[in-house]
Amino acid sequence: MVENGDKQMSAQDAVAANVRDGDMLIMGNYTIGIAFGLVYEIVRQRKKGLTFCSQSGCIGDELLMAAGCIDRLITTFVLNAGTVGGNFPIERALKQGKLQIEDYTNFQYNARLVAGMHGYSFMPVLEGILHSDIFTKRGFMGDDKFRVITCPFTGKDTVLVPALNPDVCIIHVQRADKYGNAQYWGAMGSVQAAALASKRIIVSCEEIVEHDVIISSPHFTIIPAYRVNAVVEMPWGAHPSEVVGYYNVDKVGQGTLGAGLLTEEGGKAWLDEWIYGCPDHNAYMNHYIGLFGSGMLNSIKARAYYSAPANYGSAFSTVWDEQKRERTMGVTLEELEQIMKEKGVLYE
Amino acid sequence: MSKPYTLNELLIIAIAKEIHDHENVVLGVGIPMTSGALAKALFAPHSNLIMESGIIDFKPTVPMNHVADCMSCRGFSYSTDLFSTFTMTYRGFVDVCFLGVAQVDKYGNLNTTVIGDYENPTIRLPGSGGAADFISYAKRTILTMRSGEFVEKLSYVTSPGYLDGGDSREKSGHFTPGSGPTKLISTQGIFEFDPETKEMFLSQLHPGVTVEAVKKKIPWDLKVSPDLKQTERPKDEEIDFIRNNFPTESVGKNLMWEIATASFLKRLNAAKPTIEK
Numbered sequence: 001m002v003e004n005g006d007k008q009m010s011a012q013d014a015v016a017a018n019v020r021d022g023d024m025l026i027m028g029n030y031t032i033g034i035a036f037g038l039v040y041e042i043v044r045q046r047k048k049g050l051t052f053c054s055q056s057g058c059i060g061d062e063l064l065m066a067a068g069c070i071d072r073l074i075t076t077f078v079l080n081a082g083t084v085g086g087n088f089p090i091e092r093a094l095k096q097g098k099l100q101i102e103d104y105t106n107f108q109y110n111a112r113l114v115a116g117m118h119g120y121s122f123m124p125v126l127e128g129i130l131h132s133d134i135f136t137k138r139g140f141m142g143d144d145k146f147r148v149i150t151c152p153f154t155g156k157d158t159v160l161v162p163a164l165n166p167d168v169c170i171i172h173v174q175r176a177d178k179y180g181n182a183q184y185w186g187a188m189g190s191v192q193a194a195a196l197a198s199k200r201i202i203v204s205c206e207e208i209v210e211h212d213v214i215i216s217s218p219h220f221t222i223i224p225a226y227r228v229n230a231v232v233e234m235p236w237g238a239h240p241s242e243v244v245g246y247y248n249v250d251k252v253g254q255g256t257l258g259a260g261l262l263t264e265e266g267g268k269a270w271l272d273e274w275i276y277g278c279p280d281h282n283a284y285m286n287h288y289i290g291l292f293g294s295g296m297l298n299s300i301k302a303r304a305y306y307s308a309p310a311n312y313g314s315a316f317s318t319v320w321d322e323q324k325r326e327r328t329m330g331v332t333l334e335e336l337e338q339i340m341k342e343k344g345v346l347y348e
Numbered sequence: 349m350s351k352p353y354t355l356n357e358l359l360i361i362a363i364a365k366e367i368h369d370h371e372n373v374v375l376g377v378g379i380p381m382t383s384g385a386l387a388k389a390l391f392a393p394h395s396n397l398i399m400e401s402g403i404i405d406f407k408p409t410v411p412m413n414h415v416a417d418c419m420s421c422r423g424f425s426y427s428t429d430l431f432s433t434f435t436m437t438y439r440g441f442v443d444v445c446f447l448g449v450a451q452v453d454k455y456g457n458l459n460t461t462v463i464g465d466y467e468n469p470t471i472r473l474p475g476s477g478g479a480a481d482f483i484s485y486a487k488r489t490i491l492t493m494r495s496g497e498f499v500e501k502l503s504y505v506t507s508p509g510y511l512d513g514g515d516s517r518e519k520s521g522h523f524t525p526g527s528g529p530t531k532l533i534s535t536q537g538i539f540e541f542d543p544e545t546k547e548m549f550l551s552q553l554h555p556g557v558t559v560e561a562v563k564k565k566i567p568w569d570l571k572v573s574p575d576l577k578q579t580e581r582p583k584d585e586e587i588d589f590i591r592n593n594f595p596t597e598s599v600g601k602n603l604m605w606e607i608a609t610a611s612f613l614k615r616l617n618a619a620k621p622t623i624e625k
Contacts, residue, residue, distance in 0.1 A: 030401060030430065031416035056414070057474060075475060082450070082463075082473040091472040103461060105476040106400060107434035114431055126438055127522040128484025131508035134476055137466045157522070187401035187416035188429040242419055249413055252612075305422060 006178045007231045008208065011041040011281060014230035018168050018200045024051040025070075026164075026198055028171025030189025031056035033244065035172035037237035037281040038204050042170070043067040044275050053166055055109050055190055057081075057090075058241065059257055065089035065099065066267035067275070072100045072140060074164075076109045080258075087262045102139040105129065108161050110190040115163035116197030122147070122160040129159055169198035172238045173222070174245060175213070176205040180228025183209075183220035185307070186244035192222040204232040206246050216312060236285050236297075248300040252292060353582045355535040356600045358554055359494065360386060361586045362533050362579060363446065366490045370394045371443040374433075374482055379492055380446035381412050382597040386589055398442070400478040402428040411594050415477075434478070437485045440524060445486035447479050447507065449496035449532065454548050454568050456491065456509030456529035456541060458483070459502040466504055480507040485524045491532040494600075498566045510546035517546070536562045538579070542571070552577040 009017075019025065019042055029035055039060045042050075051072040054061045057079035064070050066089040073090065080088040086095070093099035104112070108125045115123035129135045130148070138145045144162055151158045171191065173184040182203045184191060195201050201223060208231070214221060237243075240253030260270030278284040289297070316327070324332050331339065340346050360382045367373050367387035373395050375384045384397045385408045396405050401416035405425035412420040436442065450473050451459035460479060464470030483489045484507075509529045510517045517528055528546075532539040538552035549571040550562055555578070563570050590597060596604045 031414045032401070032418070056416070077474045077477040078472060079474060081475075082471050086471050091469075094469055094472050097468070103475050105480045106430055106478045107481045110429070110431045110434075126434070126481050126484055128508055129480060130522055131511055131517075131520065132476075132480050132506060133461070133466070133504045134480060134506065137504070185427070186418045187399070187403055188427055189401045189416055190430050192429065193431070242413075244419055248419055302419070 005225070007180045007225075007228060008178045009230050009232065011037060011204065011232045011234060012045075014038075014202045014204075014232050015041045015045055015047075018202050018229050019045070019047055019050075019170075020167070021047055022049040023047075023167040024053065026053040026166040026169045026194050027055070027058075027060065028169045028191055028194045028198075028201075029056075029238075030187065030191055030194075031058065032187050032189075032242060033172055033238045034058050034060050034241040035170045035204055035237065036060055036239060036241060037172065037234045037284075038170040038202060038232070039063060040275050040281065040284060042069060043271065053109075053164065053194075055106060055194075059254065059261070060241075062089045062261050063257065063271075065093055066261055066264075067271055070099070072102075074102045074104070074109070076104050076106045089261055089267060092264075100140045102141050102145060103134055103137070104161070105134060106190075108134075109164075110193060112161045112164035113190055113193035113197040115161070116165040117193050121163050123163070124158050125161050127157055127159050130157065135159070164197055166194075166198045168200040168202065169195045170202050170204070171195050171223070172204045172206075172234075172243070174205065174220075174243060175207050175209045176203055176228075176231050177211045177214045177225070178208055178231060179211065179225035180223070180231050181211070181214045181221050181225045182223040182228065182231075183214065183217065184222045185220050188222075195223045196227060200229045201227055202230045202232065203228050204234040204237045206235055206237060206243055208233045217310070219310070234281050237281065239285065239288075242300075243302075245302050245304075247297070247302055250296060250300055252296050253288060350581055350584045351587055353587050354598050354600070356494070357587055357590050357598050358579070358582055359492065359533065359535055360590055360597060361582045362538065362554070363490065363492055364391060364586075366444065366446075366488075366531065366533075367392045367395050368443075370396075372396045372398060372441055374398045374400065374437070374442050374445035374478075374486060376446055376448055376478075377412055377415050377417075378448070379494060379597065380448075381408060382590060382594045383446070384408070385593065386586065389589055390586065398433065400430055400433045400482075402430055402433055404428060404433075409593075411596050434481050437482060440485070440487070442482070442486040444488045444490060445482040446490045446492055447483060449491050449493040451497055451499050451502050452491060452493070452532065452548075453499060453502055453509075455511060455513045455546055456532065456548060457502060457505050457511065458491070458507040458509060459499075459504050461504045461506045463503050476506050483507045483509065483527075483529065484522070485527060487524065487527055488530045489528065491529050493532060493534040498568075500567045510541065513546040514544070536565075538577075540573075547571065549573055550576065552579055554579045555581050 052070040053074040057077040111123040240250040363383035364387040369392040406421040540551040
């Protein structure tokens with residue numbers, strides 16, 4: 001990080017500096033607005049042996065699997081499993097014994113992150129799970145997937161999940177300043193918890209905005225600058241998924257990726273063409289426009305539907321009134337200093 | 349007689365009628381989402397539609413892609429996180445939730461995780477998502493079934509229904525008292541659960557379906573209500589609402605992709621001469 005706090009960098013530098021082979025990586029976004037551009041960069045840098053945490057099981061997960069980046073998966077929902085003949089990479093890998101998996105419910109996954117973000121070692125979850133195989137079947141976490149204690153207050157069975165503190169979170173948001181204050185709106189899911197629970201955070205955003213924009217709308221800031229390691233300005237950074245206020249899902253882009261991933265050979269060809277063959281996200285988008293034209297992208301651009309502005313204003317922002325008198329004591333600075341002198345509260 | 353309808357439309361309408369006015373309603377994507385929109389428009393205008401991603405009090409304007417798709421509605425009243433959506437369910441604020449069925453047994457226990465062995469799957473399914481926690485604490489759970497199956501024994505219990513039947517769910521003390529699956533709605537009819545044994549029985553048949561046809565798909569000796577009801581034929585107004593606003597839901601995923609692919613190729617071919625120029 002440079003001294004003035006500016007954390008802007010390229011996706012290439014951000015991933016190279018913050019994602020290491022064998023890391024536990026978490027997708028910050030939940031189901032909507034997936035950080036595809038950062039996923040592509042992780043694939044491009046051929047990261048290996050990752051334990052990947054993903055709640056929505058989107059097609060980005062399938063891509064990381066197809067590219068051989070991940071060995072272990074902590075999930076709640078493998079979106080494409082059980083469809084089109086069971087041919088997507090994660091299901092294929094599970095059948096071939098090439099992937100270890102741990103299943104949680106959406107709530108438990110989020111609870112692990114909430115414990116992680118607040119520094120607790122565990123979080124209670126909902127005890128109905130005692131009657132589910134999610135509780136009884138343990139994957140690579142073994143006994144530590146869940147523990148049960150007796151609540152010291154009520155005497156009831158209380159099911160616990162351990163805190164989750166991933167090594168690195170990748171997350172795409174609408175806008176951020178160069179310091180890393182990241183603003184996100186729409187479906188909150190587990191987005192904030194996923195980021196704040198993590199040790200390092202890479203933020204990509206549709207646009208970098210002035211710090212003034214951030215401080216006048218702090219309710220949209222879900223990650224404060226001091227927690228962020230890298231900020232990457234990346235228009236269309238969630239393509240082919242969507243970003244609220246920017247663009248809808250690109251079904252042609254999604255279909256191209258999906259169709260490619262259906263076979264091992266198809267997956268390889270897709271990766272060669274779209275990731276290894278494109279040095280960065282810009283090149284990827286240009287490749288897309290070269291193939292399909294810009295008509296599709298133009299048709300999915302969001303029309304404005306603005307949030308009503310909230311008034312953060314106050315009556316004044318200085319203690320001195322129009323007559324230069326202090327608002328509480330009713331005296332000028334000159335008079336105040338005279339009084340302080342007279343009262344003997346000043347020291348030479 | 350009203351106009352012809354698709355099985356999806358029939359299912360969407362039957363599910364919509366389970367939403368009552370002023371209820372807090374958790375919806376999954378696909379058929380239940382469309383049912384929610386229909387209910388809000390025609391039957392339950394003050395219902396509060398909820399998605400687990402923390403989107404509270406929304407009204408879909410176009411078909412939603414997933415449970416975090418706040419781009420398919422114009423605004424919503426309350427934006428919270430997923431954690432809080434479940435704790436509000438745990439505290440008893442959710443009246444009804446809707447869950448899709450992959451495998452179901454006679455006591456309404458569900459499997460949406462795996463067919464075959466967990467470690468060595470024959471088919472891997474998506475998993476729980478929010479299902480296991482919603483069925484445990486929503487006051488009512490409606491199971492919806494488009495293409496799932498009834499089985500004697502589940503490969504994997506993802507979401508607990510009435511466990512081993514009788515009072516086993518209630519006795520465990522781990523669930524909201526009185527909660528659990530109240531109905532299962534399929535494209536053939538509606539099933540309910542016996543108040544004592546908690547075994548699923550057939551309570552209502554959709555138009556043109558016979559008891560024999562229903563029994564064919566069920567591996568146990570299905571009990572049938574002595575006063576078996578008939579589902580009303582969908583009304584034009586209901587069909588029109590779905591077809592005008594959510595036509596992809598009327599035809600269903602498979603036919604939608606068939607039509608979409610054909611028309612995409614047609615447009616591509618039509619554009620070719622211009623591209624070559």
